[in-house]
Amino acid sequence: MSSQRQASSAAQIPHLSPAELSYLYTSLSLPNSPIRPDGRSPTQFRPLSAETNILPGTNGSARIGFADGTQAIVGVKAEVEKTVLVSDTLDVQHEAQGTGNGEGGEGSSSAVTGGHGSWVQMSIEIPGFRDDDALPVFLSEMMRESLVGSVGVKDKSGEENMAGGLKGRLVINKRWHWRLYIDVLLLSQPLSYPLPLLSLTTHLALLSTKLPKLKSKGEEDPFFDDDWAVAEYIYPRVLGVSNTLQVRPPVTLLVISVGENVIFDPTREEIAVADAVLAISVTRDNEAGSLQPLKLLSIRTIDPPSRLTQPGIPNSENVNMLGAPAPNENVAVLNPATGEEEVPGVWRPRRGGVKRSVIAGMVKTVLKKGGVGEEVLAGLEGVEVS
Amino acid sequence: MAITILPPVVEDLGPYQNASDSDEDMSDNSDSDVEMGGVSLQKKRSHFDSTKLGAKFVTPGEVVHDDPQWMRGHGTYTTPLSTSIIATVAGNVVQTNKLLSVQPLRARYTPEIGDLVVGRIVEVQSRRWKVDIAAPLLAQLPLSAINLPGGILRRRTSADELQIRTFFNEGDLVIAEVQSVHQDGSASLHTRSLKYGKLRNGVFLAVTGTGGGGARSNLSKGGVDSSLAVPGSASGTGGVVRSRRQVWTLSTAHGGGEVDVVLGVNGYIHISKHADGEAAASSTTENVSINRMEELVSSSIYSSQNDEIHPQTRREIARLTQSIQVLVQSGVRVDEDTVTGAYNASLQVDLEVGDDEDEDEGREYLEGMKARRIIELVVKGN
Numbered sequence: 001m002s003s004q005r006q007a008s009s010a011a012q013i014p015h016l017s018p019a020e021l022s023y024l025y026t027s028l029s030l031p032n033s034p035i036r037p038d039g040r041s042p043t044q045f046r047p048l049s050a051e052t053n054i055l056p057g058t059n060g061s062a063r064i065g066f067a068d069g070t071q072a073i074v075g076v077k078a079e080v081e082k083t084v085l086v087s088d089t090l091d092v093q094h095e096a097q098g099t100g101n102g103e104g105g106e107g108s109s110s111a112v113t114g115g116h117g118s119w120v121q122m123s124i125e126i127p128g129f130r131d132d133d134a135l136p137v138f139l140s141e142m143m144r145e146s147l148v149g150s151v152g153v154k155d156k157s158g159e160e161n162m163a164g165g166l167k168g169r170l171v172i173n174k175r176w177h178w179r180l181y182i183d184v185l186l187l188s189q190p191l192s193y194p195l196p197l198l199s200l201t202t203h204l205a206l207l208s209t210k211l212p213k214l215k216s217k218g219e220e221d222p223f224f225d226d227d228w229a230v231a232e233y234i235y236p237r238v239l240g241v242s243n244t245l246q247v248r249p250p251v252t253l254l255v256i257s258v259g260e261n262v263i264f265d266p267t268r269e270e271i272a273v274a275d276a277v278l279a280i281s282v283t284r285d286n287e288a289g290s291l292q293p294l295k296l297l298s299i300r301t302i303d304p305p306s307r308l309t310q311p312g313i314p315n316s317e318n319v320n321m322l323g324a325p326a327p328n329e330n331v332a333v334l335n336p337a338t339g340e341e342e343v344p345g346v347w348r349p350r351r352g353g354v355k356r357s358v359i360a361g362m363v364k365t366v367l368k369k370g371g372v373g374e375e376v377l378a379g380l381e382g383v384e385v386s
Numbered sequence: 387m388a389i390t391i392l393p394p395v396v397e398d399l400g401p402y403q404n405a406s407d408s409d410e411d412m413s414d415n416s417d418s419d420v421e422m423g424g425v426s427l428q429k430k431r432s433h434f435d436s437t438k439l440g441a442k443f444v445t446p447g448e449v450v451h452d453d454p455q456w457m458r459g460h461g462t463y464t465t466p467l468s469t470s471i472i473a474t475v476a477g478n479v480v481q482t483n484k485l486l487s488v489q490p491l492r493a494r495y496t497p498e499i500g501d502l503v504v505g506r507i508v509e510v511q512s513r514r515w516k517v518d519i520a521a522p523l524l525a526q527l528p529l530s531a532i533n534l535p536g537g538i539l540r541r542r543t544s545a546d547e548l549q550i551r552t553f554f555n556e557g558d559l560v561i562a563e564v565q566s567v568h569q570d571g572s573a574s575l576h577t578r579s580l581k582y583g584k585l586r587n588g589v590f591l592a593v594t595g596t597g598g599g600g601a602r603s604n605l606s607k608g609g610v611d612s613s614l615a616v617p618g619s620a621s622g623t624g625g626v627v628r629s630r631r632q633v634w635t636l637s638t639a640h641g642g643g644e645v646d647v648v649l650g651v652n653g654y655i656h657i658s659k660h661a662d663g664e665a666a667a668s669s670t671t672e673n674v675s676i677n678r679m680e681e682l683v684s685s686s687i688y689s690s691q692n693d694e695i696h697p698q699t700r701r702e703i704a705r706l707t708q709s710i711q712v713l714v715q716s717g718v719r720v721d722e723d724t725v726t727g728a729y730n731a732s733l734q735v736d737l738e739v740g741d742d743e744d745e746d747e748g749r750e751y752l753e754g755m756k757a758r759r760i761i762e763l764v765v766k767g768n
Contacts, residue, residue: 015506015508015556015557016557016590017506017555017557017558017559017584017585017586017690018557018558018690019558019559019584019585019586019587019690019691019692020559020586020588020589020590022691022692023586023587023588023589023692023695023700024589026692026695026700027700027704030697030700033697035697035700035701035704036704037589037591037704037707038704038707038708038711039704039705039708044389045389045390047390047391047392048389048390048391048392049391049392049393049394050391050392050393050394051393051394063394065394309557310555310556310557312690312691313552313690313691314691315689315691318552318688318689318690318691319549319552320535320552320553320687320688320689343691344692344694345691345692345693345694346690346691346692347690372389375389376389379389379390379391380391382391383391
């Protein structure tokens with residue numbers, strides 16, 4: 001029994017019969033208008049409920065619940081730490097010299113503006129998984145990577161807007177920095193691939209994260225204002241200014257392709273028949289003069305589970321149907337998406353591989369102006385941060 | 387808008403009450419439901435009052451009553467040392483004369499002989515399959531309890547055992563009947579009828595089934611008609627109930643053709659395109675001998691190849707799936723009447739909404755306002 005339970009918790013994808021898989025695949029791959037089992041349009045997300053600042057002991061926190069009942073809580077904790085100048089950090093400093101500095105002014109090129117990626121720590125807890133299992137480790141590294149990878153740049157007014165992105169924001173002065181602990185807790189069983197849920201929740205938690213206001217100046221030992229009311233958001237929020245110029249934490253969206261169609265926010269069953277599963281990380285592009293509102297940070301492919309499924313047996317090869325009326329419909333047809341010959345109505349496990357144009361289409365749908373990525377970011381900004 | 391982000395809802399009230407208290411034109415019954423929900427919440431903390439047994443909600447380990455005059459029923463236990471009756475499940479206290487039982491909020495399906503169930507094969511053994519039917523234990527389907535292809539009647543040989551996977555394989559969906567229930571509550575299934583066998587040409591969805599010993603079946607009209615329902619349990623979890631017809635054919639709108647709906651008593655549902663072959667076979671039963679008919683139909687019993695299904699049919703199957711989801715989420719029971727009602731209501735809602743919502747995106751996604759309206763229509767229709 002225990003081995004059985006473990007298997008079911010590790011298996012992300014339910015057992016589906018070949019007939020179901022074939023039905024789903026054909027529905028989802030109908031040219032231009034896929035029919036999803038729940039009637040959504042390809043770019044539509046399931047409604048989700050979100051709230052922020054739910055944990056009083058953290059610097060910032062958020063909870064998101066998806067419509068399918070999965071829920072995640074993220075807490076962000078910040079700690080002051082002494083900067084140890086190892087050679088690695090020094091390298092970063094040298095690289096960062098070109099971008100200038102945010103704290104001291106006067107063009108002191110030695111100021112630490114780069115920060116270090118290891119100052120952000122992320123841990124993910126998923127029920128049924130050990131914390132050194134592949135899935136939590138992979139997910140946390142994937143999310144941390146895009147988080148520290150996003151870099152802020154000068155905006156139109158020439159003012160520094162979070163140089164060095166999140167990493168740069170964590171620098172207090174040359175000798176001190178903040179260390180950020182991001183703890184992600186999935187409250188429910190992972191019904192579908194939990195990445196979008198965890199990423200959206202982390203985004204929201206970071207948006208609500210505040211650091212106490214610094215009272216000391218320059219290279220003094222840091223000394224903070226006791227008043228929590230004057231604490232500053234780690235991602236500054238400027239009211240009235242157009243949102244597009246502000247630095248925002250990245251979000252990672254899960255996108256699948258079925259045939260030529262691109263589908264967002266896939267359910268577990270939809271992932272089970274996907275040709276390709278991509279995790280696309282985007283953030284706001286605040287570079288002045290850029291055409292697109294969003295910047296692509298990373299694309300990761302995720303092993304599509306469809307290759308592990310059971311193949312269907314065509315009626316012509318089914319030993320139980322030898323006496324059946326002549327099977328005239330068993331003419332193999334070329335699937336345009338994969339270039340393999342298939343009998344319609346019979347499920348064949350995907351062998352992997354997807355056309356370049358499909359991948360390009362997926363990225364374009366996320367990035368384009370008024371596209372899905374922008375709508376998701378706008379939606380998350382709309383959540384009231386109290 | 388691709389994404390909808392809602393503020394969190396207070397989860398004290400069941401989803402059905404949520405739906406009703408925002409609509410003024412609901413019937414009086416549902417209003418009283420809301421009040422009752424409130425009462426039961428207050429009652430939870432207050433001292434137990436024996437005159438209002440039905441309104442009490444208990445959690446496992448909570449003392450239901452300590453008066454020796456009461457007898458313990460389902461969902462409770464007593465210790466030899468004391469006379470108090472203690473709940474073993476979370477649910478509402480139900481009083482039948484002097485019998486106290488607890489009706490669980492959620493329970494797995496309890497198999498009973500003769501139930502029509504939809505199951506998924508999870509394990510293939512040498513002479514039988516293990517089937518998931520949402521019961522506490524996996525059910526078994528012996529090789530001797532299936533129809534052989536072609537309707538041949540003979541002993542199962544070792545050759546059959548070797549090719550057991552050609553009949554049903556892991557992951558396959560089967561429609562079967564409960565043949566017997568063992569001492570430990572596990573079930574034995576059989577598929578010895580032309581109606582039973584492998585399912586294809588459609589979608590599967592799992593909702594709550596008849597749990598808790600069928601206690602939910604006395605929740606007539608799924609919490610809508612509160613005069614018949616047990617007080618306090620008006621927010622019943624809905625789901626599939628045992629009814630006269632578990633399998634029927636529905637003719638759909640928008641050129642979707644005919645669609646077969648299978649409501650397994652265990653809460654597993656399969657919706658598929660209507661199989662023409664069977665219809666043809668049954669219509670020509672008069673001039674076909676029994677054996678010949680068996681041959682005709684059973685030829686497709688073990689097929690895992692889908693027929694050609696038109697996009698219109700797929701769209702209507704998706705709509706039907708969602709209609710059932712809406713019913714379940716609102717705690718309305720699922721049977722032939724409500725499913726048909728919800729399907730027709732969804733068509734009507736689409737007509738109503740269609741005018742003022744010009745964007746075409748996600749028109750077929752039934753949630754929020756649309757779901758509320760559908761439930762309203764279904765409730766009125768009954």
